[in-house]
Amino acid sequence: MSKYNFDEVIDRRKVDSIKWDVKENELPMWVADMDFATCPAITNALIERLQNGTYGYTNITDEWYDSYISWWDRRHGLKIKKEELIFSTGVIPSLSTAIRRFTRPNEKVLVQTPVYNTFYNSVLNNGARMIESPLFFEDNKWQINYEDLEEKLSDKQTTVMIVCNPHNPIGRIWEKDELARIGELCQKHHVLVISDEIHCDITKPGQNYTPFATASDICKNNSITLIAPSKAFNIAGMQSSAIYAPNEVTRHIIWRGLNTDECAETSFLAATAASTAFNEGEEWLDELNVYIQKNKDYVQKFIDENIDGLKMLPSDATYLCWVDCRNLTGNDTKFAAFLRETTGLFVSTGDQYGKAGEGFLRINVACPMANVVDGMNRLKKGAELYKVQN
Secondary structure, eight states, rough: OOOOOOOOOOGGGGOSSOOOTOOOOOOOOSSSOOOSSOOHHHHHHHHHHTTTTTOOOOOHHHHHHHHHHHHHHHOOOOOOOGGEEEEOOOOOHHHHHHHHHHHHOOOOOEEOOOOTTTTHHHHTTTTEEEEOOOOETTTHHHHOOHHHHHHHHTTTTTEEEEEESBBBBTTBOOHHHHHHHHHHHHHTTTTTEEETTTTTOBOOOOOOOOOOGSSOOOHTTTTEEEEEEEEHHHGGGGEEEEEOSSHHHHHHHHHHHHHHTTTOOOOOHHHHHHHHHHHHHHHHHHHHHHHHHHHHHHHHHHHHHHHHHEEEOOOEEEEEEEETTTTTSSSSSHHHHHHHHHHHHOOOOGGGGGGGGEEEEEEOSSSSSHHHHHHHHHHHHHHHHHHHHH
């Protein structure tokens, strides 16, 4: 029996939620933000800290460092030294700082698409150019085109590669040998790896991910890793993350960049939330992953049995469903707009994740089962209406 109530429906319209800034009849299943109450231990720790009544400048404590070090060792087999860990206010601020520090204007940053759309913003807004190496779907999973990857890494203008591990939006957990091969190719062509591992703790029960830095010594020495409790514990609003940088020279560059950009100082709540999540949230997270998997299984079964023309592709990580709608429509943007207009279902279009995402939808199921059921019924209704009208 579950200790935590993930079925509780919380009204988030009253708390200025970006996700729920929608019309009254709309159901948002788009941005990667959970609708569950966060781990009670975190809430209790924040309340206790608030009751002190003083909210001034705050140091990064040994507890913060120790919580990250312990979590990644026992959960993921990554051994982190205190000096290799740097606080930052978020994964995207860290990424933007890294782009500014490790590229020169108009150099190229490589990504494997379809991939998280905000990567594009971080790259382009900081003076670099995005280059895509599309993934392909074969043998019931997404695969890397190594020939295309090396060709684009060999371009002298390509200086950084962003690895999304696990991969958003497709939910793929990269295998150790795949990561090691990426690492070898990047070292060969003098390309630094930035590994975004923010989704690493949302995985199918019993299945773990491989941190990029553990795949090989090459991977460890030629990378920085972006990590955070924000996705797993639904505390993105706390503005709390970390950078793992084992290479001393690279670490100094990114540390200096974060401080210059003024995004390396914590708040009293950010440090408390993160350390409590990793020290006291393990049981909650394990139950959460079981619940999310049930939601994903429901979506898979519902679509297979009820909606012709749509197919949910398999995934082992994240709380996001990647749905192929190419047999229904060649225009995912048009279909998503139709869904929202006719049924109120608000989902993400695949094209915003790169050309390889065209014809897909991304659906967030980190919500009570009642919302998942509601969302699937809306999706079915919308697909049926779309067939009639198009």
